[in-house]
Amino acid sequence: MEHIAQTPDPVLVVSDIHKSYGTGAKRKEVLKGLSLSIPAGSILSLLGANGAGKTTLVTMLSTLMLPTSGTASVCGYDIVRDAKQVRELISLTGQFAAVDAELTGRENLIFFARLRGLSTSAAKIRADELLERFRLADAARQLVGSYSGGMRRRLDIAASLIVKPRLLFLDEPTTGLDPLSRRELWDLVEELRDDGVAILLTTQYLDEAERLADTIVLLRDGRSVLEGSPAQVRSQFGSQICRLELDSHEQALRACSDILPARLGLPAESFTAEGLTVSFTAAGGADDLTRAIGALKDADANVDSATLAMPSLDDVFLDMAFEDSAGGGAAVKDNQTAGDAR
Amino acid sequence: MSTTSTPPLSGAAGALWRNTVRFFRNRASLMSAFIMPGLFMGAFLIVFGHAASQTGLDYALFLLPAAMFQAAMFSAAASSMAFAVDAESGILARLRSMPTSALAIVLGRLGTDLIRTVASLATVSVLALVCGAKPHSFGALALAFLVAAAISEILSMFFGGISLRAKHPVSASGVIQSLEVLVLMLSTAFIPVGTLPHWLQPIVRHQPFSPCVDTMRNILTGKPLGSTGWEALAWLAIGLCIGAIWVTRSLRRSK
Numbered sequence: 001m002e003h004i005a006q007t008p009d010p011v012l013v014v015s016d017i018h019k020s021y022g023t024g025a026k027r028k029e030v031l032k033g034l035s036l037s038i039p040a041g042s043i044l045s046l047l048g049a050n051g052a053g054k055t056t057l058v059t060m061l062s063t064l065m066l067p068t069s070g071t072a073s074v075c076g077y078d079i080v081r082d083a084k085q086v087r088e089l090i091s092l093t094g095q096f097a098a099v100d101a102e103l104t105g106r107e108n109l110i111f112f113a114r115l116r117g118l119s120t121s122a123a124k125i126r127a128d129e130l131l132e133r134f135r136l137a138d139a140a141r142q143l144v145g146s147y148s149g150g151m152r153r154r155l156d157i158a159a160s161l162i163v164k165p166r167l168l169f170l171d172e173p174t175t176g177l178d179p180l181s182r183r184e185l186w187d188l189v190e191e192l193r194d195d196g197v198a199i200l201l202t203t204q205y206l207d208e209a210e211r212l213a214d215t216i217v218l219l220r221d222g223r224s225v226l227e228g229s230p231a232q233v234r235s236q237f238g239s240q241i242c243r244l245e246l247d248s249h250e251q252a253l254r255a256c257s258d259i260l261p262a263r264l265g266l267p268a269e270s271f272t273a274e275g276l277t278v279s280f281t282a283a284g285g286a287d288d289l290t291r292a293i294g295a296l297k298d299a300d301a302n303v304d305s306a307t308l309a310m311p312s313l314d315d316v317f318l319d320m321a322f323e324d325s326a327g328g329g330a331a332v333k334d335n336q337t338a339g340d341a342r
Numbered sequence: 343m344s345t346t347s348t349p350p351l352s353g354a355a356g357a358l359w360r361n362t363v364r365f366f367r368n369r370a371s372l373m374s375a376f377i378m379p380g381l382f383m384g385a386f387l388i389v390f391g392h393a394a395s396q397t398g399l400d401y402a403l404f405l406l407p408a409a410m411f412q413a414a415m416f417s418a419a420a421s422s423m424a425f426a427v428d429a430e431s432g433i434l435a436r437l438r439s440m441p442t443s444a445l446a447i448v449l450g451r452l453g454t455d456l457i458r459t460v461a462s463l464a465t466v467s468v469l470a471l472v473c474g475a476k477p478h479s480f481g482a483l484a485l486a487f488l489v490a491a492a493i494s495e496i497l498s499m500f501f502g503g504i505s506l507r508a509k510h511p512v513s514a515s516g517v518i519q520s521l522e523v524l525v526l527m528l529s530t531a532f533i534p535v536g537t538l539p540h541w542l543q544p545i546v547r548h549q550p551f552s553p554c555v556d557t558m559r560n561i562l563t564g565k566p567l568g569s570t571g572w573e574a575l576a577w578l579a580i581g582l583c584i585g586a587i588w589v590t591r592s593l594r595r596s597k
Contacts, residue, residue: 065597066595098436
């Protein structure tokens, strides 16, 4: 008998969800028909400018607010009709660490554990386990008010994991953290993903989305305008971009206005100088890179670094996330060759 | 892996424990519960006590219901502040996204308020007795105690409802804390109403705090409760209904 590989049912399914506030003239539509799904053991990152609807979506999916229309379900349970069952399966880690500063770390976890249904003794055991895992055991009996930002965040996430959720919401989890804490948190999130937890992550940090996301959904004006893995999103977006780093800003400006347009036969507007870096869309790929380096060498301009890469998420985001931005979606390329060659 | 939904009572026990730990750690809370009402009463006694005793009035007994109401009121305002802090810190949102019933949250809150109120009431009662107050009977004192405790719970719901509905719960709570003292001063609690201008007297006599204080005063001095008692009951019923509706609505899912 033929075995057909079954894709397990997704943990989260969102179907054409709408949300608007107010009535009549003051009606404001925040989400205008969004659909997405997250399978187990996968991270979906929601990107978008402030006001695009990310927090609204998380608020609705965590059963704190009703949608105006559309449906969503977690492991088959509808968020409107079966809210109680949904709450058993989710954990919400909001934008600001929702832990009590006037209790100790251990007391915080015991509190949430008891509210989650554990007996007092089970709560204490679980609290100690989590404190150990999140390296908070030494600070367990200090008031949370004295914790650093990274420690508070770790405690916050520990509180979300008292009972392992099927779906975890992480709303801007590394905002305000130092670089080391950020990386520690990323490792942690990946561990959770490998453990089978489905994760919905919202973030403003594109390096975070790049590192963590299996799927990216870019929201603009309440709708999804781009979807795919980070690599897919970047390659869908446009041709390769060539970036050259020179010794000084003046050289960069000279390169943009004279040296490169002349050699590459492109108008000066195609080149952008930001600080020490010159960038331009390299339709001819590696050839353009070689000619550019050659031109600069001939003009005695020192090239400190040269890269040829698909547009970064920064490029995608800046172009697509804002309604009045230059590309507004128009930069998605026509020719398919680069995509096919992948 | 999944746990069964938390029964409200054990959830409430967890909430009660946490709220109580917080109360005993918070110096401002302890001050307002144990020291402030006694301070007011003590101040009035010192300033007016001698003059009042000249007229044969049991002034400490006259002040006791005012101090009891004040204790109840401070407790309720502190409770609404605690709610507000939880709302703004995101803890309330986390609790609402957990399979915890709203009832557990409310019971945990009211339970701690009761503990605080009882401790506060005990303090002022002892102070009044030490200063020579002679309530009508021990039963009367106990009854006034119960009435004050009930008032405190109802006010907690009412103030809690106000702050949870507000856009900035902590600010709203702060405003409540300031305004309540003003309203109490403009009631029959401390000042003799007869000395006020005629047009002001009915306003002061019938504003919500006054019948409550007067009823407790009547209980303590053994007088019949009469229409004042009914008035107090009416105000309390209104406060309870509105408070319960507002609090429940804010803990439920918003549209």
